[in-house]
Amino acid sequence: MLKNYFKIAIAVLRRRKFFTFISLFGISFTLTILMVLTAFIDKVVGDNYPDKKRDRLLYINRIQQKGKDNMTSGTLSYYFLSHYTGMMKTPVKVAISSGFSGTNTYVNNKKIAVSYKYTNAEFWDVMDYDFTEGRPFNKQQVDNADHVAIISEDMKRQYFGDVDLVVGKYIEADNVSYRVLGVVKNVPVTSYMFFSDIYLPYTVSKADYKSKSYGGSYMGVLLAASKDDVPKMQTEYENLMKRVPVESKDYQHLYSHAKSFFTSYVDTGNEDTSGVFIVITAISIFVFIFMLLPTLNLVNINITRIMERSSEIGVRKAFGASSKTLVYQFIVENLILTLLGGIIGTLLSVIALCAINSADLIANLELTINFTVLFIALLVCLVFGFLSGVYPAWRMSKLNVVTALKAQ
Amino acid sequence: MIRLQNIEKVYRTDTIETLALNSVSLDVAKGEFLSIMGPSGCGKSTLLNIMGLLDVPSKGSIKIADRVTENLNDKQLAQFRNKTLGFIFQSYHLINDLQVLDNVELPLLYRDTTAKERKMLATEALEKVGLANRVKHFPTQLSGGQRQRVAIARAIVGKPDIILADEPTGNLDSAMGNEIMDILINLNRNEGTTIVMVTHDENMAHKTHRLVRLFDGSQVQ
Incomplete structure (x- = not known):
């Protein structure tokens, strides 16, 4: 038939x-x-590159404050993230990194567009970047505000050309020289929370990372000890946010959430609309x-x-x-x-x-x-x-x- | 074999009602070869379609092979047609996209048969109509007479009790028409198949056992 x-x-x-x-x-x-x-x-x-432990991670990339006539929403400050997540008990580690920004650098009089982002040391433990050479910067180097950098393979090729190893060499961005500590495999720009050409310690940032205002250019990723701890970690953050006072009397409400990858990826930053x-x-x-x-x-x-x-x-x-x-x-x-x-x-x-x-x-x-x-x-x-x-x-x-x- | 009682068929449109068949009663005995004649539009084909369960009468009752067919659903009707009836049409109605053998096999597709059985039965049927050497041809590669013979093979492949032929020689010249007629007569004589044939051709009609004439939807002879 x-x-x-x-x-x-x-x-x-x-x-x-x-x-x-x-x-x-x-x-x-x-x-x-x-x-x-x-x-x-x-x-x-x-x-899931470079955030391979996705089932144990929660992402914080927005804070919103709302008053009668005012509303502010955006990424967070380094202070806010480190201060409040520091109070939490469930996360074993917290990765904090800024969004990527662009600048130009010059190699042999040729202009190269470069994006760079700032991270803390734990960022490298929470994330699983594949290092093709070298290693990440550690807490001490961050604390010392060492001028060190992790670069992407793409950056290595563009800046240094066809060479085998670049660890120990210097790369210049925004008129500052950084010593290359490691090279990582490329992250696509669509993975905007983790993409960059150059990764720097947040302490070398020209912006004041000690500023106590809530808004800034940073995002956080919480790592739980196990998959089962994730809901607990989420609740802990929610409860914590309920206790955080609003920044000024213009606002009555403060919202910030620790979300799973997809929800955070499409987050609109507005409490009333679901991304x-x-x-x-x-x-x-x-x-x-x-x-x-x-x-x-x-x-x-x-x-x-x-x-x-x-x-x-x-x-x-x-x-x-x-x-x-x-x-x-x-x-x-x-x-x-x-x-x-x-x-x-x-x-x-x-x-x-x-x-x-x-x-x-x-x-x-x-x-x-x-x-x-x-x-x-x-x-x-x-x-x-x-x-x-x-x-x-x-x-x-x-x-x-x-x-x-x-x-x- | 076929019993029609007071068959009436009315075609209705918004404005007109046409009476195609008016109280026609007809008995066809088992093994009979009956022809139906009459001018165009007298209701011959309508009558044949009703006998073939392709059309439903507006009034009256039909019994085919001792079975009342009025309350059969679509699937039962299809099965009944498949087992009991074979059709031959004036314009052959072969499927041009299929080879001769596949055309002949068609009724067997709707039965529980294996591909091998189908092939065997179809070849057998084609042998009966003298076309065993044309199995791989497509209908368009055949003459009118040959096409009608394929259509006959298709009608007999399932070994139905009744064959309904709607002007089977209507599109053919007289030599080819006679050939087709001979096949039908042999089929009736040798296999005992009951045949009802609609025709315009007096000569053909006289070769059958009995002739029924219709005029304006009524039986006149």
């Missing part, structure tokens, strides 16, 4: 080359876009509309395609096919078409991802096809095939045999 369906499906596809082309193009093109999108999301959300909700809704709407158009198009093409075969439908019914059997046949045919589109789409996606990677649109972001993406793509294909096949098949199966046979 299936073999028979397959035969006729292929025959029909070959007979109507233009329809087939339009259908396949629609499916594979849509699929390619979705695959690139999922690859992107997958990379951004799913890739997770916005992101998921936006993606869903986009995917829905993006899939709706080709599906409608396919439904249309399918109706024409199927109605053209009304004689066949009539004959099959006359010789004993029930409506259900026919619906099944046309859905199978459609699934064959969409799976074909799926295969082409997958190939196109590989090409598209390679093109995106080689064009280097986003620093250090290497998109790859992985099994999650492939699985999603396959699922999308099946949904496509099903959606675009069901309605025409159902309509066609309702066709009266006599009318169907006359239509030729």
